Amino acid sequence: SLLLSSLSPPLSPYVLSPSLLLSLLLLLMFSLSFSLLSLLLSLLSPGKTTEEVVKQYLQKVRIAPEENCTICMEALGGASGYKGGDFIGRLAQCGHQYHLQCLVAMYNNGNKDGSLQCPTCKTIYGVKTGNQPPGKMEYHVIPHSLPGHHDCKTIRIIYNVLPGTQGPEHPNPGKPFTARGFPRHCYLPDSEKGRKVLRLLLTAWDRRLVFSVGTSSTTGELDTVIWNEVHHKTEFGSNLTGHGYPDPSHLDNVLDELKAQGITEEEEQ
Template sequence: DCIICMERLSCPSVYEVPPECSASLQPSADGSLQCPSCKTIYGEKTGTQPKGKMEIYSIAKPLPGHPDCGTIQIIYSIPPGIQGPEHPNPGQPYTCRGFPRYCFLPDNDKGKKVLELLKVAWTRRLIFTVGTSSTTGEPNTVIWNEIHHKTEMLTNVSGHGYPDANYLDNVLSELASQGVTEDCLKVDAHTSAM
């Protein structure tokens, strides 16, 4: 039976859905199909991140808590612009306070996996969005979008630095909640091998 309307499902195909349920299964605003029961994302979620640039560098110096490896530095650059139809106030300008943004990962196996997944999230426009800053209250500005980053390399004054033994696992969970998992890397590797 359908978990939404409780009607008997007459066909196993997900495309033949009772009419009263079809509204619940339409693609969401983020471009994905999400099960209303388990919240699993089916399809590829895309966000509303404005255009910009993601650069990656290696630094020999280790991060606190990761003495056995160097550091991966990510630099995100997004210029100010005009909001598109996917943003809160289409046609209005948006600002980009604090850019470029510098972020850091340990240059070990798990850090490299997180980096590859962040590249997928960047391509899918999931890392930033346009909204109201929770820090300053400024509206119509580029803000983080539910995927936490470490923005302090050698200190942890703001809580966005190292050491943080749980960070890599936490960010992997946040990426997965956006539909960005290791399966995405396997698909990309398979596609590029063809």
Template sequence: MDKVVRPTRLHCCNNVFCTDCIDKAFQVKPVCPTCGYQSGVLKGTQPITATMTFAKATRVLPGYEECGSIQIYYDIPDGIQEECHPNPGRPYQGTARMAFLPDNTEGRKVLKLLKRAFENRLVFTIGTSVTTGNMDVVIWNDIHHKTNPHGGPSNYGYPDPGYLRRVTDELAAKGIK
């Protein structure tokens, strides 16, 4: 809020900031301080020891009978919370999760986006489980996954014709496009 030194104009709202100031602000959160427009990919707090692998399978998902499926495996071992977590230095309980995508063009596109989100530590975080109430556990971080191949949307499964579009939108909101 002082005299602008080495100006940088943001395209979202045309406001001008000092280059050094806006660069420093974007290191914390890549969002315009004036209008809130996201400028870049968010960095998350997923434990650094987490791993993500995937495999193609012949299993057919309801609603996608014309193709096989992709099974995604996440493994996050128990560990000690980092500075970016709610209770740095305290232990947290890890988890292992599996998710499913159709093995078609759109499903493979979502897989690439999920891989980018994972690399940016956005898929999981540490917090309190909504289902168990346990604290200091690894939980999902607002990117929905289909963890059941059957059962419909209410059971985190297929068929759910709008899922791939919705998860793509959720990823875009975090800068993953």
């Protein structure tokens, strides 16, 4: 009997009672029912149409002004150059007026992220996002100063983006893209204004606005990761390439470029 008991598997201390089994079964059924209900509701409640997205930023114009739509270059009093319909809208903040269908066509040619940018004055409605590929942004302070900023240390930003495959938001979905020159090191003075620029760059990164996929302006390479209209200083200690310091206007220029992307200190607060 000693031999048999040593060979027999011990009884599990986790024997479930019938009531506990029933409770677990009911919980599982509830979870599945809730998941199915959520899926059904998502199917029955589709997102906004393109026209609805655009219209939320517009005020309807009753009497057409005697001027042309600057998107299609046709008279605002007539039909859009893209397709029928005589709805004319005035953008609520800046007041510029366009055919609704022209704005819809413009929106469909962009990222379709729920935001709209006035083609005349660049005012952004909603939160603009980009098509920056996945990657990593890190930063730290180094105990050295930049030319022209001898009174403070230096913030070093490190961007790293790997090559991959283009998504539906990119120029050539399904095709591979390259990522040259990564990791990229960039520099800011560790001053009050430099830290402000850093905070806004972190927001730009989160909104996928620092990089894009397109054609390199320096090499002409297609389908590669490129800077997205926000300039960075990549040279430390000198300015031999024009991408270093001293540059007294650099921080203000970057703030203006970020503002053009809809990123400001006021918007962050």
